[in-house]
Amino acid sequence: LSWRGAKLAPSVSRGEAAMAPPSLLAHLDASKDASALSLAYASVGDEGCNAIARYMRENIMLRTIDLRGNNIRADGLVVLSHALRTGGGNMASVCLKWNQVGSHSRGIQALCDVLKGNQSMTHLDLRNNKLGPDCAPFLGEMLRDNNTVTHLDLSWNDLGADGGKALLEGVQANHSLIDCQLSGNRIAEDTLHAIAFVLRRNRQTAPMGASTFRQDRGITAQDPGSPTSPQGQQSLGGTARSLQMTGLSDATHIAGATSPTAAQLPPKTPIKAQPPVNDEELSMKLLQREQNHSNAEDARFFGEVAEYIDLLQLDVARNKKYRMDAEERERVVTKGFMEREMRYAQEMRELENMLAKAKAEKDEMLHDIEYVQHQIDQVRIEKSKTTSDREKVEEVARATADRLRTDIRDALTIKADLETQIYKTKRRQQEQEEENARLRTYLSKCKEDLDRALR
Secondary structure, eight states: OBOOOOSOOTTSOHHHHHHSOHHHHHHHHHTTTOSEEEOTTOOOTGGGHHHHHHHHHHOTTOOEEEOTTSOOOHHHHHHHHHHHHHHOTTOOEEEOOSSOGGGSHHHHHHHHHHHHSOSSOOEEEOOSSOOOGGGHHHHHHHHHHOSSOOEEEOOSSOOHHHHHHHHHHHHHTOSSOOEEEOTTSOOOHHHHHHHHHHHHHHHHHGGGOHHHHHHHHHHHTTOTTSTTSHHHHHTTTTOOOOTTOOOHHHHHHHHHHHOHHHHHSOOOOOOOOOOOOOHHHHHHHHHHHHHTOSSHHHHHHHHHHHHHHHHHHHHHHHHHHHHHHHHHHHHHHHHHHHHHHHHHHHHHHHHHHHHHHHHHHHHHHHHHHHHHHHHHHHHHHHHHHHHHHHHHHHHHHHHHHHHHHHHHHHHHHHHHHHHHHHHHHHHHHHHHHHHHHHHHHHHHHHHHHHHHHHO
16 A cells, blocks of 8 residues: 555554654555555655554554655664564565665664564565664674574665675574675675575575574584585585576576586487476485586586576576566556546546536526626616605705795894884883883972972
8 A cells, every 4th residue: 555645543642643744644544454555755754653653563464564765764763663573573574775774773773673583574675774884783683583584685785894794694694584685885795705605505495494494404414415514505606596486497408408428428219298397306406416526527517507597596586576676666656646546536526526516606696696686776776766856855955945044034034123123112111211210209309399398
């Protein structure tokens, strides 16, 4: 399952949710109970490792995880390693290439400590992770104790000569590792040859299994002719036989046609076709022929045939790996295209729904506009009627105002006349009062004179 998504996973704590991208949490929530998880180039970083670790602990069905190109550093690898220890009992393949887990040795140390006791991991990809010489001792110790990892990719790091020696010490004690990629690590040539020899030994004993080899190595060490004994290992010289490859039957026919011994033999009568020779059986026969050679030329010939067969097998293994990588890339790309197509289809459906909704809203708005336009026309008619009525009222008001002004002027004139009359009346009254006062004074004098005359 590849990462797309956009909703928060309920299984992630609030602290992790504050650090990890919401789209990552949504994808992990949607991938519950999945056996494979692909988060290639998803920009997870150390912040998203907490959510992935929680997912690894809760999903017991998870077997493969791809975290390539996510800028994961040592701290993030420590978190993932702890999750692998507590909940990665079924994990078989981990891809961490194109990260920066070698930024500090504590990340590789944590991972190697977990893998020492892991019984399910078979494929580990750590290519291009800036692993330095300080990381190699931890890898060597892990390989010394681990008996399940069969494919390890450490190419394009910076282990150096000292790191290669530390790695060789662990590889020599390991009997399960059959493929170890070390390109671009500046490891000494003799160290690479020694590691390749051990890998050839492990490929020869691969069908036995690492645990079986360790149980029986005391017996095989006593048998000089055994291919797993020290003498038998020395006779493997420059071979690199992989018992899981195909196409050795043709190589056997080529060897029979070009061998000096076979050239001296008379031609045999045709016989019925035999079933294809098993890879393990053919390899054992070549080893026995190489050990029980009659002369140096035969030994050199069988060594060259074994080398040629080993090269063919390595080519087949490399091509198979390339094919698997191509299929994986095609699967990821196809899945991405399918997811994008589904997302675009979903977006198209949403856009169509939005368009239909917009059309419905447009029709409703047009209906509302028609209704509002009808209301506007009615308002205009009412406005014209109101204007006409207002003009009539204004005319009546003007006429009434003119009439009132005339009445007011007449009233004012009458008021002025009345005020004049009132003033005149008051004046006349005042004059009468003055005359009355004078007459009273005169009468009082006359009365006094009369009284005096009577006396």
